[in-house]
Amino acid sequence: MDGRSPRLWPYSPASSPVALPETDLLHTPEATWVLTPPATPHEATLDLSGLRAWAASYTDAESTALPELLKAHGAASLEERWPLLLLGELANPYRLAALRCEAAPILRVRLSDLCRTWTDGQDARHIQPGLHHVTLARSRGWWEVAHLGLFTRPEMKRLTMWLAEDRPGVWKPVRPAEGRMHVETQPLDHPTRDDIQWDGAEERVERPAPTFTGPEVDLSTVMVPVHVRRGCYDHRGRLARCVHYPQREFHENVFRRGSACDWHDVLDVHR
Numbered sequence: 001m002d003g004r005s006p007r008l009w010p011y012s013p014a015s016s017p018v019a020l021p022e023t024d025l026l027h028t029p030e031a032t033w034v035l036t037p038p039a040t041p042h043e044a045t046l047d048l049s050g051l052r053a054w055a056a057s058y059t060d061a062e063s064t065a066l067p068e069l070l071k072a073h074g075a076a077s078l079e080e081r082w083p084l085l086l087l088g089e090l091a092n093p094y095r096l097a098a099l100r101c102e103a104a105p106i107l108r109v110r111l112s113d114l115c116r117t118w119t120d121g122q123d124a125r126h127i128q129p130g131l132h133h134v135t136l137a138r139s140r141g142w143w144e145v146a147h148l149g150l151f152t153r154p155e156m157k158r159l160t161m162w163l164a165e166d167r168p169g170v171w172k173p174v175r176p177a178e179g180r181m182h183v184e185t186q187p188l189d190h191p192t193r194d195d196i197q198w199d200g201a202e203e204r205v206e207r208p209a210p211t212f213t214g215p216e217v218d219l220s221t222v223m224v225p226v227h228v229r230r231g232c233y234d235h236r237g238r239l240a241r242c243v244h245y246p247q248r249e250f251h252e253n254v255f256r257r258g259s260a261c262d263w264h265d266v267l268d269v270h271r
Contacts, residue, residue, distance in 0.1 A: 006093030075103035087132030114179035120260035141205030183214030
């Protein structure tokens with residue numbers, strides 16, 4: 001993807017979302033550039049200023065630091081940016097390009113005790129009967145890779161409003177009050193379906209988590225868009241995790257065979 005148009009990234013509404021590349025990157029409307037994380041370990045938890053400083057040490061293939069890359073593209077500095085967790089359609093270079101998203105650094109992170117799962121609803125703007133968007137839910141012992149974008153506040157609002165089909169009060173950005181997030185600098189496999197045991201009331205991941213490869217990020221500084229009404233799909237008491245159920249399989253084999261959970265039942269947030 002280095003220097004290639006984001007519109008060349010595989011995309012199909014029926015199979016969306018196709019995840020971002022397994023690299024850190026700088027997204028621009030014209031091209032997507034691979035970023036390399038710093039090699040120096042960082043033990044302290046990164047607050048907002050620490051995250052910005054950490055991101056500033058990422059470089060491209062020519063060893064140009066991220067602040068200089070942003071300046072070269074005429075983009076806002078890191079000091080003018082805030083972290084937004086990218087889920088579903090927003091975690092696809094094709095979709096970001098279609099939305100004319102501004103230049104933005106996107107970092108690979110690991111979610112712990114949280115998972116990406118499907119909302120109980122459909123967006124019929126691009127395909128019939130509609131896309132299923134993605135939300136966040138608690139999942140004890142779970143881990144997976146996600147992507148953290150650093151955006152200006154107007155861009156964060158614009159991306160959230162797109163999810164809401166430009167209707168206010170449908171999707172809202174929240175700050176999770178549970179789970180953990182770490183910068184991820186190495187390949188990472190998520191637990192398989194066989195690693196999850198269910199006793200009829202609670203799901204448990206019976207597999208030890210790999211060692212963290214990057215610093216922890218203060219999750220209370222990260223914004224996550226959630227749907228205020230549809231919430232999360234309840235697969236007969238279990239979660240339909242996106243990594244286990246791609247969109248087509250979820251829609252054809254799982255959707256409408258369960259019920260719905262309100263978002264505040266599956267994720268605690270800061271008020």
